Amino acid sequence: MKRTQLILLIGIAVCIGVLLSFLKTTSTYDTVETARKKPGQFVHVMAKLDKSSPIQYDALNNPNYLRFAAIDSLGQRMIVEYNNAKPENLEMSDRLVLKGRYSDSVFLCKEIQTKCPSKYKEEEAKGLKHPGSVPLPTTQP
Amino acid sequence: MYIGELSWPGQLGHLAAILSLVASALACFAYAQTVRSNELTLRASWQRIARVGFYLQTISVFTIFFLLLYLIHNHRFEYHYVWKHSSKSLEFKYLLASIWEGQEGSFLLWLLAQGVLGLLLIRTAKGWEAPVMSIVSFAQFCLSTMIIGLSILGWKLGSSPFLLLRDSGVLDGAPALHIDFDASQPLIPNYLEKIQDGNDLNPLLQNYWMVIHPPVLFLGFASTLIPFAFAMGGVITRRYTDWVKPVQPWALFSTAVLGVGIMMGGMWAYESLTFGGYWAWDPVENASLVPWLIGVAGLHTLLIYRHSGQALRSTIVFFVLGFGFILYSTFLTRSGILGETSVHAFTGEGMNLQLLALIAVFMIPSAWFLIRRHREIPQIQTEENISAREFWMYIGSLLFFLSAILIIGQTSLPVFNKIFGTTIAPPEDVEFSYNSVQIYIAIMLALLTGFTYYLKYKQTGMDLFWKRISIPLLITLLLGIGFAWYIGIRYDQKGLGFQTALWIAAICSIFSLIANASYIWIGIKGNLAKSGGAIAHVGFALTLLAIVVTSSNKQVISENNTGFLTPLGKGENPRQNLTLVKDIPSEMGRYKVTYEQDSVHPKKKLWYYKVRFKSNDGKEEFVLYPNAFVNYKGQQGLMANPDAKHYWDHDVFTYVTSLPDPDKKEDTTRFTSKTVMPGDTTFYSKGFITFGQPNLIDSLPVELFGEGGQVVELPVSIHRRTGETATVTLKAAWAKKQWLPLPDTMQAEGMIMQLEEQKKDGSLVVGIKESDTLLKYVTLKAFHYPYIQFLWFGIWLTAAGLLISMRRRMQQWLQANRT
Known part of the structure; x- marks a missing residue:
């Protein structure tokens, strides 16, 4: 199979080329601090919702504007803005993957991925915090 | 010792799991002995033992399944799996879904599917039963270890669905269930009374697709084992060529079922999840698509071999890799390695090594045999004729294979990170990073599937070729003009180059559709039994066309023009959500939309919102009920399920993105x-x-x-x-x-x-x-999805074509063995 072998080789070469150029378009995982250092660049920031600050979202006035604070694992905090509806389970998420760009002291988020404890970790069950599992008695004997 | 525990199902279940392991090992060994023994009576008795082993194994797996169903149905929360995946409020059909929500249950489903296919093989494989079934039994053995749940010298082997809740560690952190309220003490004897309900099935999975999609998909997964088993059975026994006839119906079956399984996942995503589409190039989706693509490649090289004696090695490699990538996808989706990159990856259950071992135990021996014996595999050393059908079929198979390699290459980024310690994240526009490559493969495949049927094997007279293909070309030209006039491709966000590629892909798909449909009359004279291939190609072309048109012309109709205008980021297209105040009609695309009412599910906190759509010209009116779990089981937030109005040529599709918090009643605003x-x-x-x-x-x-x-x-x-x-x-x-x-x-x-x-x-x-707080309102996102029905129909048609061919090939095989 001579012609086909040649075509196979070309195909493999194209594959390698495409995958290499794919690597060039990839982005990076960053912390709040490193994201801040490269404003305008598309990054992934792993963080948690800062529950001490209020989530600003008013669907009546503008269902496409969400603003909240996020803290990364190093304790760095940033303000996040998101021009879309509030993700369904923002409050109950224990981790967020924020995809967007840092600009003018605000992280402009393009996509938010929420990671929920019930779905991703078994450990959460150990604390039995999940309602409906075991009602803990309120009084000690 | 503990009050109210029902222990016999668990003990029986453990016993069945062990029996399944032992019986499959026995079947594997006995089938291997059948292959090795030369004496006829000895062979027959080994085969009899092997069959008994396999029957026992299948019975054990069914026993496990029904025990688990029994436990879930009776809400026996003393079992961890039952507690974790079900609750008392679930309907019966979702109790089934609970079985396969978790890791253990989905392996069980896989085992069941493989068991049933094994039984069918025993009936139909004839002279190939022993080598093929020894590999199938070996696979059953390996999968059985996944649900055995044993600790051997500190190694955790598998994870049992019959683990007791009190042994799972879940209760260790609940002092109230321990003697003297001390978590270090044993449990109180009546702890079970305090466990009133289970953890429940994830509300997003409480959907009829969760009942039907996993069984079909796992049947598809299981079916890829059989071409692999035939191919490797052939290599190991050095019967390199005569497995190609019996494998053919199985390869067709596998492609059909896996394809439908993947499509059902897409339908599920489209109809009940809220990422606004049927395909997002998510790693979990890709992981099941890749084996399908490779399977299609193998299917075609198999045909090439049967007609020209070429491409046998490629066929073997494709069948081995098709199954190999099923194992790899199992590793990807279950090891937790996908982590951040996937929306719906499973948890890592601490079985990563075992999952890697599963790949190794099949792929390393296969690679070893193929490297050692590849010279023995017959092949023809001739330059192929470019007017021959097999040449272009081979190019098409290679394209399928390269497409698969590219997809899995991009998907494996987290694996790459893990191996090399890098922290590369997916690109900004993940979907485009796939689309921008795959569109060219789609164009070439559409062209190839269009004209290849008009070529003959070995050599084609060009006069006849042009004469026969001229009619489809002419029809394509006319339809192409019609398409450009009435439908067209609107997507221009990625520039003219990509838009042009979409146009070409659409036109080539139309050509393929017409050419294959015409071929049923021009080439096969309307003989339905023989036109499986052409029908499958028509379906495939229709699918490609629908994918291109649907994705390009999808429109968000809930563009918001009431609220504040927010400054938009570069290249962003937000403002896709629209808030509807109760009883007040709002403009949405060409509709006036009114949120009229809401109602709640009798048993769960599932809310339905009645939204009326009325077209501005007054001719069209319908009501949609998008629904959402609101603050489900005390968890803040909502989980939405869309609703859609289906027309033959488009869907209007909507889902809830935001609601007023029902727990926030107090009005604190002042005048x-x-x-x-x-x-x-x-x-x-x-x-x-x-x-x-x-x-x-x-x-x-x-x-x-x-x-x-x-x-x-x-x-x-x-x-x-x-x-x-x-x-x-x-x-x-x-x-x-x-x-x-x-x-x-x-x-x-x-x-x-x-x-x-x-x-x-x-x-x-x-x-x-x-x-x-005065207001009742609901925030929606809504889409106009053109021609989405054609996508589903295209895939059904592909599967139907494949199954027609399968039936014919199976009949041929059985007929040949009868005489």
Whole structure:
């Protein structure tokens, strides 16, 4: 199979080329601090919702504007803005993957991925915090 | 020792799991002995033992399945799996879904599917039973280890679905269930009484697709084992060529079922998840698509071999890799390695090593045999003719294979990170990173599937070729013009180059569709039994066309033009959510949309929102019920399920993206007072308000209003930013020396107004309060999806074509063995 072998080789070469150029378009995982250092660049920031600050979202006035604070694992905090509806389970998420760009002291988020404890970790069950599992008695004997 | 525990199902289940392991090992060994023994009677007795082993194994797996169903049905929460994946409020069909929500249950489903296919092989494989079934039994053995749940020298082997809740560690952190409220003490004997309900099935999975998609998909997964088993069975026994006939129906079956399984995942995503589509190039999706693509490649090289004697090695490699990538995808989706990159990856259950071992135990020996023996595999050393059908079929198979390699290469980024310690994240536009490559493969495949049927094996006379293909080309030309005129490709966000590629892909798909449909008459003379291939190609072309058109022309119709305009980021297209206030019609695309009512599911906190769509020309009217779990089981937030109105040529599709928090009832907003003169204008959040001339009424009954009683009426017009105007008349009375304002609530505006004072100078004090607790509203996102039905229909048609071919090939094989 001579012609086909040649075509196979070309195909493999194209594959390698495409995958290499794919690597060039990839982005990076960053912390709040490193994201801040490269404003305008598309990054992934792993963080948690800062529950001490209020989530600003008013669907009546503008269902496409969400603003909240996020803290990364190093304790760095940033303000996040998101021009879309509030993700369904923002409050109950224990981790967020924020995809967007840092600009003018605000992280402009393009996509938010929420990671929920019930779905991703078994450990959460150990604390039995999940309602409906075991009602803990309120009084000690 | 513990009150109320039902222990026999667990013990029986463990026993069945061990029996399944032992019986499959026995079947594997006995089948291997059948292959090795030369003496006829010895072979027969080994085969008999092997069959008994396999039957026992299948019975054990069914026993495990029904035990688990029994436990879930009876809500035996002393079992960890039952507690974790079900609850008392689940309907029966979702109890089934609970079985395969978790890792253990889905392996069980896989085992079941493989067991059933094994039984069919015993009936149909004839002379190939022993080598093929020894590999199938070996696979059953390996999968059985996944649900055995044993600890051997500190190694955790598999994870049992019959683990007790009290052994799972879940209760260790609950002192209330332990003696003396001390978690280090044993459990109290009646701990079970305190466990009133299970953890439940994830509400997103409480959907009929969760009942049907996993069984079909796992049947597809299981079916890829069989071409692998035939190919490797052939290599190991050195019967390199005669397995190609019996494998053919199985390869066709596998492609059909796996394809439908993947499609059902897409339908599920489209109909019940809210990422607004059927395919997102998510790693979990890709992981099941890749084996399908490789399977299609193998299917075609197999045909090439049967007609020309070429491409046997490629066929073997494709069948081995098809199964190999099923194992790899199992590792990807279950090891937790996908982590951040996938929306719906499973948890890592601490079985990563075992999952890697599963790949190794199949792929390393296969690679070893193939490298050692590849020279023995017959092949023909001739230059192939480019007018021959097999040449272009081979190119097509290679394209399928390269497509698969590219997809899995991009998907494996997290694996790459893990191996090399890098932290590369997916690109900004993940979907485009796949689309921009795959569109070219789609174009080439559409072309190839279009003209290859018009070529003959070995060599084709060009005159005949052009004569026969001219009719489909002509029809394509006409339809292409029609397509450009009526439908077209609107997607231009990625530039002209990509848009052109989409156009070409659409036209080539039309060509393929027409050419293959015509071939049923031109080439096969309408013989249905023989036209499986052409039908499958028509379906495939239709699928490609629908994918291109649907994705390119999908429109968000819930563009928001009421709220504040926010500054948009570069290249962003937000404002896709629209808030509907109850009973107030809003513009949405060519519809007036009204949120009319809501209702709640009798047993769960599942809310349905009745939303009426009425087209502006008045010809079309329908009601959709998008629904959402609101603060489900005390967890804040909502989980939405869309609803869609299906037409033959498009869908209108909507889902809830935001709701007022039902637990937030208290109205804390206060009136803000504004002093205005008649004729003045003041702004509020959704527009402005104009005040008219006050009207005094003073001839009032003295017994009610006292001396000098007055009523002041103030006409107010409210101008919404959308252009609508509403008028109300505020009233206040001066009665018995008291000022009594009458607050007026304007539902639609979410506003309360009252006339607080009328001053001597003629100015008025008006109190305005805006509050969202007044309002019932729902925020939606809505899409117009053109031609989506064609996508589903295309895949069904592909599967139907494949199954027609399968039937024919199976009949041929059985017939040949009867004589």
